[in-house]
Amino acid sequence: MFKAAIRINKISTIAQLRGASLHAQRHDETGKARVREDAEPGFGLAWSKAENDRDYLAAFKAHKAEQGAGERKNAPIALQALCVVSPEWVEKAGNLHDPNNSHNRQLFKQAKVWAESWGGKGSVFATRLDLDEKGGAVVDVLVSPVRQSRGKPVISTNKALRELKEATGERNEYAALQTSWADWCRETLDSEIVRGTRKELTQRQHLSPETYGAVMDKAREAVQQPAESLRGALQAAELSWEDTDLLRDYLLLRGEIIRHQDNPHAYEPPDGKFDQEQIEDQASVEKNTWRLINAIRKGAEGIIGAAGRFGMGPEELKRPDGHEAGRTWFPALSDRLHLGAVVAKCSMFCAQVEAFVKNLRIQDPEQHLSAEQLWPTEASELVERYDRHLGLDLPQHDIPLNQEQGLEIDDSSPVLSEQEERDDGLYLEE
Structure with a gap:
């Protein structure tokens, strides 16, 4: 075979x-x-x-x-x-x-x-x-x-x-x-x-199975066990609605951290309802500008909102070492830096989307809005900062491929x- x-x-x-x-x-x-x-x-x-x-x-x-x-x-x-x-x-x-x-x-x-x-x-x-x-x-x-x-x-x-x-x-x-x-x-x-072969989730060596509270301990024990064990731990844990809501956001951010760690140069915010090309096609039909904006950046806004619950929203990250606010939930510095980069890139995406959609309505190019003027402001500077923290602004080199494994x-x-x-x-x- x-x-x-x-x-x-x-x-x-x-x-x-x-x-x-x-x-x-x-x-x-x-x-x-x-x-x-x-x-x-x-x-x-x-x-x-x-x-x-x-x-x-x-x-x-x-x-x-x-x-x-x-x-x-x-x-x-x-x-x-x-x-x-x-x-x-x-x-x-x-x-x-x-x-x-x-x-x-x-x-x-x-x-x-x-x-x-x-x-x-x-x-x-x-x-x-x-x-x-x-x-x-x-x-x-x-x-x-x-x-x-x-x-x-x-x-x-x-x-x-x-x-x-x-x-x-x-x-x-x-x-x-x-x-x-x-x-x-x-x-x-x-x-x-x-x-x-499709890799099973539990085989990914960089996967952190930690969730939080009672689930965290059981998940650690299950990291080398079949996926059913982790699912059982989640099912057995007694969680309130607020706990479940918080856990959802925590796991969402964990997933984005892993995606960014895997390939930071190619990281893109989660998909919205539509992409840029679809919005261009819809712009002449849909007159509500904000409906178009939200349709593109829904995924990115979800990340920003979730990060804000853990003290790592864009405004907090603008402060020197603002990522330290997330230490309780994300003890590893590497995780906090990658999450900071994720939030920064989602923020820049949100500002760019708003500028893009609004500029579709503005005929005079000289009147076009700049993403730097829009929320979250100064996002590009935040991206540059976390790229420096992670060493992503250094030249990248490709890695040789040898034999199939x-x-x-x-x-x-x-x-x-x-x-x-x-x-x-x-x-x-x-």
Whole structure:
């Protein structure tokens, strides 16, 4: 039995595409370090819409011209899909690094066809299967889906992923990608290929099972036991309505701390009822501006409100070491700093959303509102402060990928940023 898994990185800027090109061409230090001693740098299978198959910036420009598509402000311009199968499946037909290996060629071809099955015809502008590294069986696919918005073609990764989620019936876009790719591999490559194993909640090493009060002690005892034990502890605990309400907010914040710890550079506030693209489409129909604002930022406001109950709202965090107010509930400094970053980013998102929606109603660009003027004010400074506290303002480097180790996947993970490269042995754990 062989396994399939997927990983998605967001690409939001031209600079990121330029960096991806340098990496693909092995001009950067990380790319050079991943080349095997006996391999020629850049050896492998590659295709793009540009003359140079590894020039992603040129390929993207050619893609935009071909599609006649525009871009949305502050929205991703492309997705990098890392399409993975067990290396043993490739080796079943020959050498893992042989470009003429029929399984390498099939994988290379089908990864592109799969991405266009949900991204749309012509949405892929570059693909690459590196054969100069120690590992293999991973195809990089750069896809930039185009959808109609107000009668015009616009790059829209969110709409494409949302459509895929609805088509698969999965609970989120990330799980939908996993299921879709595995199904595609099974149908087009080998009937023995299955979806990577869904990681159980209690297997996550970074998971803190602590809740609070009587539940905390029982949960600690249950951390290495099946999930049913933790559920039983929660069911057995005698909690008042107020206790339950507080526990709900506590667990909500715990979940956001974990999400931020997993991948701080790609952290995004919880979803609201609608996203930015849907609001643009609704703006001409819905005349109540605040209804539109609240529809986008409901999830982020929920985090800010919950954090305020534990003394870590945005106003408290503006004070020097304001995160210390949460020490009672979040004893670990790391947790408080990550929660501070979460609250700061949710705050900045709320201010940006209000500015975005209100500016849709203002025809004169010179009269447009700045997010810095809106609630919560000075949120961008708060984000910068907690990024410094966590060392997130330092340059990030990708991590080499070597051999497949069971392809365990975590379906609760969000789509990743371009900074999160392939891990050594854990393809999809963020």
